[in-house]
Amino acid sequence: MNHSSEYEHLFQPLTLGNLTLPNRVVMTTVKLGYSNRKGEVTPRHIAFYQRRAEGEVGLITTEPMVVQPNGIEIPTQLGVYQDDLVPGLQRLTEAVHAAGGRIMAHINHAGRVANPNLVAKERLVSASDVFCPANSVTPRPLLLAEIDEVVEAFGMSAGRILAAGFDAIEIPFSHGYLIHQFLSPHTNRREDEYGGSFQNRLRFGRAVIRATRARVGADFPIVVRMNATDYVDGGLTIQDALEIAREIEAMGVNALSVTSGTMCESIPFCLYPNGAPKANLLPMAAQVRSVVSLPIIVAGRVRTPAIAQEALAAGQADLIGLGRPFLSDPDWVKKAHEGRTDEILLCAACHQGCLAELRLGHGSGCVFNPLTGREAELTVATAAHPRRIMVVGGGPAGLEAAAIAAQRGHQVSLYEQENHLGGQFVLAAKAPHKEELNDVIKSMILSAQRAGVQIRLNTRMTSEMIRNSKVDALILATGGIPLTLPFQGLEESHWLLAADLLEGAAQVTTSSALVIGGGLVGLETADFLAIQGVKVTLVEMLDDVGGDMDILAKTMLLKRLRLKDVKILVKTKVQRLTRSQAIVQQADQEIALDVETVVIAVGVRANRELPDAFKDWDQEVYVIGDAAQPRKALEAILEGFNVGNSV
Numbered sequence: 001m002n003h004s005s006e007y008e009h010l011f012q013p014l015t016l017g018n019l020t021l022p023n024r025v026v027m028t029t030v031k032l033g034y035s036n037r038k039g040e041v042t043p044r045h046i047a048f049y050q051r052r053a054e055g056e057v058g059l060i061t062t063e064p065m066v067v068q069p070n071g072i073e074i075p076t077q078l079g080v081y082q083d084d085l086v087p088g089l090q091r092l093t094e095a096v097h098a099a100g101g102r103i104m105a106h107i108n109h110a111g112r113v114a115n116p117n118l119v120a121k122e123r124l125v126s127a128s129d130v131f132c133p134a135n136s137v138t139p140r141p142l143l144l145a146e147i148d149e150v151v152e153a154f155g156m157s158a159g160r161i162l163a164a165g166f167d168a169i170e171i172p173f174s175h176g177y178l179i180h181q182f183l184s185p186h187t188n189r190r191e192d193e194y195g196g197s198f199q200n201r202l203r204f205g206r207a208v209i210r211a212t213r214a215r216v217g218a219d220f221p222i223v224v225r226m227n228a229t230d231y232v233d234g235g236l237t238i239q240d241a242l243e244i245a246r247e248i249e250a251m252g253v254n255a256l257s258v259t260s261g262t263m264c265e266s267i268p269f270c271l272y273p274n275g276a277p278k279a280n281l282l283p284m285a286a287q288v289r290s291v292v293s294l295p296i297i298v299a300g301r302v303r304t305p306a307i308a309q310e311a312l313a314a315g316q317a318d319l320i321g322l323g324r325p326f327l328s329d330p331d332w333v334k335k336a337h338e339g340r341t342d343e344i345l346l347c348a349a350c351h352q353g354c355l356a357e358l359r360l361g362h363g364s365g366c367v368f369n370p371l372t373g374r375e376a377e378l379t380v381a382t383a384a385h386p387r388r389i390m391v392v393g394g395g396p397a398g399l400e401a402a403a404i405a406a407q408r409g410h411q412v413s414l415y416e417q418e419n420h421l422g423g424q425f426v427l428a429a430k431a432p433h434k435e436e437l438n439d440v441i442k443s444m445i446l447s448a449q450r451a452g453v454q455i456r457l458n459t460r461m462t463s464e465m466i467r468n469s470k471v472d473a474l475i476l477a478t479g480g481i482p483l484t485l486p487f488q489g490l491e492e493s494h495w496l497l498a499a500d501l502l503e504g505a506a507q508v509t510t511s512s513a514l515v516i517g518g519g520l521v522g523l524e525t526a527d528f529l530a531i532q533g534v535k536v537t538l539v540e541m542l543d544d545v546g547g548d549m550d551i552l553a554k555t556m557l558l559k560r561l562r563l564k565d566v567k568i569l570v571k572t573k574v575q576r577l578t579r580s581q582a583i584v585q586q587a588d589q590e591i592a593l594d595v596e597t598v599v600i601a602v603g604v605r606a607n608r609e610l611p612d613a614f615k616d617w618d619q620e621v622y623v624i625g626d627a628a629q630p631r632k633a634l635e636a637i638l639e640g641f642n643v644g645n646s647v
Contacts, residue, residue, distance in 0.1 A: 007305050007336055009312035014058075014295060014319065016254045017221035019102065019167050021319075023058040024312060025333050028257070028299045028321040029106040029170070029225075030354070031074060032063045033363040034373065039066060039079020041088030044363070046095045047375035053101025055330040056337060058319070060101055061170055062092075064108040067157040068150065070123040071109030071178065074358065080107055080157040089164035097165070104168035104223065105161040109150060111178030112139040112187070113263045127182040127204075128189040132264040147194065147204060150178070155211030168221035168254075171208060173244070175270050176262025179205045180227065183244065184262075186234040202247055209251045223297070224248050225257040228284035231266035238284055242291050249292045257297035257321060258285040268556055272301050274349040275433040275556050279307055286316040297321045303346050303436075305336035327354055327366040343450075345369060345443045348436040353634050356550035367634045368440050370400075370641040380645055383408040387472035389647060390415070391453075392461045392610060395423020396633055397625025397640040398477030399444045404644025405475075406451035413471075414453050417460040421445050423479050424626070425633070430502040431524035432531055432560075463613040473620035473647050476611050477640065480604030480626035485516075488576035490598075495577075498525040498601035508534055510596035514582055516574055518545030522601035523557050529599070530564035537593060538566060539584060541573040548632070604630045622647065 011023045034044040052060050065080040066072045072079075079085050089105075096103045112126040116137050125146065126139035142150065154171070161169050173179045181187040182204040188195050194203050212222060226244055230236045236244070245256055258281055261269030268276045278301040285298035299321030302308050308320040325332055329345040336344070345368055353367035366372040371380075386409045391402045394416030406412040420426060422441040429437035448455065466474060482499040484490075498521050500506040508529055515526045518540025526536045538545070538561075545568060546554035561568065573585045582593045604626060611623045622643045625636035 006339065007309045010305060010309050010320070011337060016168060016223070016295065018219040019221050021058040021102065023056070023333060023337075024319045025058045025308070026257075026297050026319050026321045027052055027057045027060045027326045028297075028323040029061045029064055030323045030327065031077070031358055031364065032373070033074050033076045033358045033361070035076045035078050037075060038085075039077060039081070040085060041078065041092045043376045044373065045078070046092050048373060049092060049101075049103065050095045050099045051330045051375045052326055053096045053099035053103075055326070056333040057101065057326065058333070059168065060096060060103045061106050062103065064106050064172075065157070067107050067109050067153045070119045070125065071111065071114055072118050073110050073113060073115050075115070075118055075361070076363065080105070080160050081153065083160065086160050086164050089160070089166070093165035093167075102167040104170050104221075105164075105166040106170040106172070106225075107154065107157045107161065108172050109153070109178040110263075111181045112137055113176060126178065127187055127194065130187045130189065134264045134267060141190065144192065151204070151207045151211050154208045155215050158212040159215040162216050162220065168223060169212065169216060170223040170225055170257065171212060172225040173205050173248070174225045174227045174259050176230070176264050179208060180262070184230060184232075184235050186230070186232050198243065202244070206247075206251060209248075209253060213252060221254040222252075223255045223257055224253050225259055228258050228260050228281055228288060230262055231260060231269045232262055235262065235265075238287060241284070241288060245288045245292050249294050253294070255295040255297060255319070256288065256292065257299070258288055258317070259299060260284075267552060271351070271355065271552065272349060273351050273552055273556060274436060275560070276301070276349070278303065279311070282311050282316045286314075289315070289317065295319060299323060301349065304344070305332075305341050324349070324354055324366075327364060327372045328369050330372075343443070343446060346436065346439045348434070348440050350434075350437075351550050351553055352632065355552065357634075359550070367637060368444075370638045378645070380404060380407055383410055386410050387647075388470065389413070389473050389475065390466065390469060390471040391475045391477060392466070393423070393477035393479055393625070393627065394418075394421035394455070394457075395477060395479050395625060395636070396425055396444065397627075397636040398423070398475065399448055400637045400640030401475050401477060401622075401624060401644040401647075402453045403444065403448040403451050404641055405647055406448065406453045408645070410647065412451075412453045413456065414448065415456045415459045415461045417458070419458050421455070421457070427499055427502045428633075430504075430528070432527045434524075461610070463610060466610070466614070467617075471619065473622070474614065474617070475622045475624060475643055475647070476614065476627055477625045478607040478610050478627040480630045481607050482600075482604050483602050484600055485602055487574055489578050492579050493577040493598050494579075494596065495598040495600060498522065498599050501525060501599060502528065508532070508597045508599065511535060512537070512594070513597040513599050514539065514593060514595045515599045515601055517601035517603070518542065518568065518570065519548050519601070519603060520546065521603070523549075523561065525599055525601050526566050527557060527560055527564070530561065530566050536564075536566045537569065539569045539572040539574060539582075539593075541571070543571055545570060606630060620647070
């Protein structure tokens, strides 16, 4: 059934140059890291982008493709800097076209944002020698002759893009990359014809567009990505953006894509993790749209079809850009088109499966969609012999295992002792800025229900009940149990567990609290309490806090805690507690901290009751998630998927 009338603006066609798009949804550039050290297309790329094309994305944008080796950000980034990379790119475009899609090449030079581990110091270049705090690089200014070489590299790359069969090309005047480094007064201190006045700072970008147009021809669509604002002192503002937009339009491009932030100074406004504002670029995109006649693309946490439709209907933009939402659900557009919006697995902006995995060198995936980045190797195939499967535990691992097993045709029953599903995700969603995890829980439950899983809540399964049931395979996803540590004097003090606090089973009623444990849960608990006006001190025995967190999420959370005057003490071990104090060890001295309430957040241990009871059972038994070993949601859900897909 076609529900395009519900989202009539979202499903109107639009023409850019010689390209007609069937809808108004653009997949914006997302770093994948699926390449090799040379920057070649791999089967992993082809399967990933082909799957998004099958999901009816109007226009897919590739990850940033490097135009010169010294402009690279990650070791396994796609390249377009030499001719022998074209055949692989051609295989990619052919696969996307065969799936009914259209694909735009995003070409880039990172300038001072380039990776110093991959580029020799003398080859790290920019408009000027302005330090980049994100990678601790001070680049050298490009010489005039080198500027001409970079412009030529963009032009040559554009020619390769045309030869490879792409449908459009995107060039970033944004995000603190090289062209933006010339545009912004913050990074351009030059005194030659490329610095000083606005027109001089625009000269490099203008030359890149001219070189690109010369190679691709008059009708080939060129999109320019530009910042609405930099969120940097001395950087570009919305007023600058309006002037830049008018100038770019005069260069003869076909659309503008509005974004924000720089990858050196204001990363959250480039990557929009949870805690960053949602859909905040829409009003600025509308301002840009009011001064040009070009189609405007806007991204930045426009999560749902309803928000996208509203923005288009209000004239804030002409196309809606989504990046990571297509990692969590490649069928975002297709589901909206068919009126199945409640089935969309919405991105929670957690960054755990995409950016965190990218930084570890694994390539971008998704915590909630184990198929992302594995499309070339994994399929969910119908089981040859449907069987009766019992799943005990309705957290993320159990839900995933149950849903996948049921989708394959098995008869699946899931038992959960609580009155709700979701496990640790329910607690995680209570932490500040993580409420979007509730959408993930709803989606996982819906997926299990629609696959036919029989769900039983408020049911505590005993080993006897399980042994008396007639099942062919048992999946134990009984989760973890919050740890307490036997501190001397603990029972004298007023103490509670972070899990009970977040769940609402306990409250801090005093004006101050001591949080013991500086991992993710401890830091989020401190944030949770500080928002309520509680004066928080957090102690961690290791050298640093947030050791289990991705660097961007950790940086943002620590900044929030600083603003709320949360006191963090590292290399600090609790020795003993009294009714009103915590005696802690710092180096070779003991310090007494005044304490009203103690909150323990030192992790969980595996709930081994049922797994240990079924070690020697003669039926198939699988133990997954925290019940096997406490880890992150990424591992738990992947284990659930793998077991559900193989049982």
